Amino acid sequence: MFEIIGERINGLFLDIREAIANKDPKPIRDWAVKQAEKGAYWLDINTGPIASKEEQAEIMAWLVKTAQEAVDLPCCIDTTNPLAMEAGLKVHKGKAMINSTTAEQAKMDIFLPMAANYGAAIVGLAMNEKGVPKSAEDRTALAMELVANADAYGISPVDLYIDPLVLPVNVAQEHGPECLEALRQVKLLSNPAPKTTVGLSNISQKAPNRPLINRTFLAMAMVCGLDSAVMDACDDDLVDTAATASIILNQSIYCDSYLKTFRQK
Amino acid sequence: MAVTIAKERWTSKVAEMTLGPKGLKVGGESTLPFLHFEGEMPNRPVTALEVFDMEPQDWPDILKEPFADVLNDPVAWAKKVVEYGADMVALRLMSAHPDWKDASADEVAKTAKAVAEAIDVPLIVLGCGVEEKDGQILPVVAEALEGKKCLIGCATADNYKSITAAVNGYGHSVIASSPLDINLCKQLNILITEMGLPLDRIAFDPLVGALGYGIEYAYSIMERARMGALTGDKMLATPIVCFVGMEAWKAKEAKDPDVPEWGPQADRAILWETTTATTFAIAGGTIFILRHPESMKRFNAFIDEAMKPNAY
Numbered sequence: 001m002f003e004i005i006g007e008r009i010n011g012l013f014l015d016i017r018e019a020i021a022n023k024d025p026k027p028i029r030d031w032a033v034k035q036a037e038k039g040a041y042w043l044d045i046n047t048g049p050i051a052s053k054e055e056q057a058e059i060m061a062w063l064v065k066t067a068q069e070a071v072d073l074p075c076c077i078d079t080t081n082p083l084a085m086e087a088g089l090k091v092h093k094g095k096a097m098i099n100s101t102t103a104e105q106a107k108m109d110i111f112l113p114m115a116a117n118y119g120a121a122i123v124g125l126a127m128n129e130k131g132v133p134k135s136a137e138d139r140t141a142l143a144m145e146l147v148a149n150a151d152a153y154g155i156s157p158v159d160l161y162i163d164p165l166v167l168p169v170n171v172a173q174e175h176g177p178e179c180l181e182a183l184r185q186v187k188l189l190s191n192p193a194p195k196t197t198v199g200l201s202n203i204s205q206k207a208p209n210r211p212l213i214n215r216t217f218l219a220m221a222m223v224c225g226l227d228s229a230v231m232d233a234c235d236d237d238l239v240d241t242a243a244t245a246s247i248i249l250n251q252s253i254y255c256d257s258y259l260k261t262f263r264q265k
Numbered sequence: 266m267a268v269t270i271a272k273e274r275w276t277s278k279v280a281e282m283t284l285g286p287k288g289l290k291v292g293g294e295s296t297l298p299f300l301h302f303e304g305e306m307p308n309r310p311v312t313a314l315e316v317f318d319m320e321p322q323d324w325p326d327i328l329k330e331p332f333a334d335v336l337n338d339p340v341a342w343a344k345k346v347v348e349y350g351a352d353m354v355a356l357r358l359m360s361a362h363p364d365w366k367d368a369s370a371d372e373v374a375k376t377a378k379a380v381a382e383a384i385d386v387p388l389i390v391l392g393c394g395v396e397e398k399d400g401q402i403l404p405v406v407a408e409a410l411e412g413k414k415c416l417i418g419c420a421t422a423d424n425y426k427s428i429t430a431a432v433n434g435y436g437h438s439v440i441a442s443s444p445l446d447i448n449l450c451k452q453l454n455i456l457i458t459e460m461g462l463p464l465d466r467i468a469f470d471p472l473v474g475a476l477g478y479g480i481e482y483a484y485s486i487m488e489r490a491r492m493g494a495l496t497g498d499k500m501l502a503t504p505i506v507c508f509v510g511m512e513a514w515k516a517k518e519a520k521d522p523d524v525p526e527w528g529p530q531a532d533r534a535i536l537w538e539t540t541t542a543t544t545f546a547i548a549g550g551t552i553f554i555l556r557h558p559e560s561m562k563r564f565n566a567f568i569d570e571a572m573k574p575n576a577y
Contacts, residue, residue: 001497192274253493253501255451261500
């Protein structure tokens, strides 16, 4: 089953930033409900680049609680700040997702034990202190580091979501095929295979025809083994594309109402 | 070096249905059939024997013999089925068939109620098989049986609306029947849930064939549906009804008394029904509607063995 991680509760969006500033739960709840109805499996929660680290922790806890009061969905807690991460995990109901660690040892040593401790899934970015590798092979090598380190903490590959990192097609075109190939290779790293994810809308940053680029890339990436994506759950054409790709890949049993059942949990 | 047992990790499970006055549970498994080392199979597959509401016209003598004194009395027949040890009674309202007595909804509902009140096991009520007629009689039957938590069928793409509404309103469960097509099976389950009946009150019937008569088609459907169910495809994660008796006793190997080279009919007929049933148990069948008590006994002997723990 393809897992949509709804991207909308993010302080980068103006309405969410204002909701955070005013402690107004309504926009958070509304977006939680709307994304759930549109087929989100996880809710990405990101405070945005505001406030101090301590305030971020408090805001994250509030966002997670507010979202989970509105819907029965798990959250993908999206921050680089370990304090905010832990604050979100503490108040989270059910199995959370940590978004994310890189393959840097120092980061893995913070976030992997946290995932093990809270029984959370975790996103592992195929990058390290040197940045995002160019080739598929180098991305896969970093993915292997993530799989091995996760295993050392007793985290199963099925709870590790490798993100091979998508770069915008208009400035880093040569990364496209490498990223897709990395998805294929990651699926061969272990048995059971690691899960995979991407931040989908990166592919179309600052390009015209963003929705078209997003959904084309999504279908291509699913063929290569993409299991989930942080994406716009409210883009109906995009979700329809995911549903149709999942039918063609025989991931769920065809029926005439498949566009609808894909959105039901 | 110790052998590592490869175990599949399933993420979902089949809905658990509760039937009858004592709350018989069926379904609920979180692994493929009998792989107790990979998951739970909380309830064993269950059996029902068929009872007709009129003397069956096309049953061979060997099948009539265990019920010889009750073939004209559905209530007595149902009691006999319980004595034989069936988990449920499956009452087939054949008299409603336009080619037979064309009995009215009220007439068959009266019979159904009498049978339900004579037994303490769950009752399955089956229409006459003519979709239009079943769409008329089964809602009336459902009303007459209010509170008995029966399993009522079969609902098809053409008549599911009236049947589902009544089943939902009077607290029963429904059998959703589609002809050997997994996509149609799923679609019908969806249409029924969209009318408000929860998934744990639907069992689907993929239309099984007997051994030698297309058994492999239904086998593949069940296998695919189970693997889907265990990986999160909820719309097929319901118990599966197998009309084994009806199909097995259509086979010439079961009903033809005069083929000496095939051996005695008493042996091969029972074997035909038993083998068809055990095959579907392995494929993921849940509710087995049989006809001969001896087949049921042998089937249960197989299930006894298959349900023994095999955890590593």
